[in-house]
Amino acid sequence: NAVLQQLRQKTLTPISLTEAAPKAPSAFAFLLGGGVPLSEIVIFSRQLATMIDAGIPILQSLEILAEQTDHKKFRTVLQDVAKRVSAGTSIHKSLAQHPKVFSELFIHLIKAGEESGNLDEILERVAGYMEKSDKLARKVKSAMIYPSVVMSMAVLITALLLIKVIPVFADMYSGFGAELPLPTKVLMALSDFLRAYILWVIGGGFGLFMLFRMYAKTPGGALSVDVLKLNLPVFGLLIRKVSVSKFTRTLATLLKSGIPILRAIEIVAKTSGNRLLEKVINNSGKAVREGRKLSEPLKESKVFPPMVVRMIAIGETSGELEKMLTKIADFYDDQVDVAVSGLTSLIEPLVIAFLGIVIGGIVISMFMPMFKMATLVTS
Numbered sequence: 099n100a101v102l103q104q105l106r107q108k109t110l111t112p113i114s115l116t117e118a119a120p121k122a123p124s125a126f127a128f129l130l131g132g133g134v135p136l137s138e139i140v141i142f143s144r145q146l147a148t149m150i151d152a153g154i155p156i157l158q159s160l161e162i163l164a165e166q167t168d169h170k171k172f173r174t175v176l177q178d179v180a181k182r183v184s185a186g187t188s189i190h191k192s193l194a195q196h197p198k199v200f201s202e203l204f205i206h207l208i209k210a211g212e213e214s215g216n217l218d219e220i221l222e223r224v225a226g227y228m229e230k231s232d233k234l235a236r237k238v239k240s241a242m243i244y245p246s247v248v249m250s251m252a253v254l255i256t257a258l259l260l261i262k263v264i265p266v267f268a269d270m271y272s273g274f275g276a277e278l279p280l281p282t283k284v285l286m287a288l289s290d291f292l293r294a295y296i297l298w299v300i301g302g303g304f305g306l307f308m309l310f311r312m313y314a315k316t317p318g319g320a321l322s323v324d325v326l327k328l329n330l331p332v333f334g335l336l337i338r339k340v341s342v343s344k345f346t347r348t349l350a351t352l353l354k355s356g357i358p359i360l361r362a363i364e365i366v367a368k369t370s371g372n373r374l375l376e377k378v379i380n381n382s383g384k385a386v387r388e389g390r391k392l393s394e395p396l397k398e399s400k401v402f403p404p405m406v407v408r409m410i411a412i413g414e415t416s417g418e419l420e421k422m423l424t425k426i427a428d429f430y431d432d433q434v435d436v437a438v439s440g441l442t443s444l445i446e447p448l449v450i451a452f453l454g455i456v457i458g459g460i461v462i463s464m465f466m467p468m469f470k471m472a473t474l475v476t477s
Contacts, residue, residue: 134172147221210355227351241438245445264289281463321373336437343430350423
């Protein structure tokens with residue numbers, strides 16, 4: 099509306115108006131620390147809540163917080179927010195001018211706090227929500243880092259053996275004068291191929307990766323990738339549990355803050371992080387708008403576990419949906435802890451077995467001719 103008004107004041111007739119897609123931060127900006135850490139926003143929320151509860155005016159609170167923060171970008175953002183608030187703009191609209199720092203969920207919660215007069219309480223609530231969400235995300239990332247690093251090292255060691263070590267054995271066996279074992283010949287042929295076409299292999303792998311990324315950015319591709327994530331053999335169950343926890347905790351936080359359920363469902367869908375869940379949640383919102391219960395379309399989707407659907411149905415019947423959603427989120431947080439511990443315990447022997455088979459297979463294949471030579475000498 100503001101853009102349309104400005105255009106009309108310039109005697110221009112708007113034909114169409116489209117919001118520009120947010121630009122992803124460059125790798126260089128990421129290395130320089132261009133983003134604002136979630137911990138900074140959590141501290142800001144808690145401190146602002148304390149100041150408001152102590153009776154300090156909101157503008158003065160923002161100016162104090164802008165002065166004391168050590169993060170340069172966040173200081174600039176808070177100074178701009180304080181400047182807009184001093185000009186008469188509401189807090190949530192001032193925060194909305196920085197979508198890369200403050201999420202849509204955060205802004206809507208602040209808006210609800212302004213309208214209800216409970217801004218300090220909602221700031222505490224959103225800080226707790228962000229802390230729990232961040233803790234959950236870090237647990238999952240820590241579970242993924244170990245196997246990723248070990249598998250990467252295994253691939254590098256295998257490539258080093260094939261490119262640098264195997265040719266030494268190949269030269270030694272060139273004057274062997276006897277038929278080499280099949281595993282040794284296969285390994286030497288693979289070594290020759292990699293030495294001759296290593297750049298093509300790297301370029302082809304990079305090209306396939308870029309094609310996959312391009313496909314994943316299309317609507318259909320993103321949906322297919324997200325469906326695949328939820329159905330992965332081992333990690334899919336963990337991702338599903340994290341998604342359920344995030345969905346229930348976000349919806350509970352929004353409803354507790356006084357946001358209408360239809361608007362809350364719309365916000366949860368946008369912040370779900372998974373296209374399949376976003377589609378299911380949006381369809382659930384349409385069903386609720388038509389007068390149906392939230393639990394009914396969630397059950398029909400078969401994406402959410404039956405226990406979650408039943409607990410939501412009980413919450414709707416008893417009139418304590420927010421409390422039931424919080425209980426579900428707490429339960430699935432504990433389930434994620436158990437799943438991460440189990441995943442770590444499962445991955446460790448699998449990785450060791452993989453390394454043993456690959457590296458051991460290479461070593462045995464290259465020493466098989468020596469065993470054969472020793473047998474011939476003995477005989």
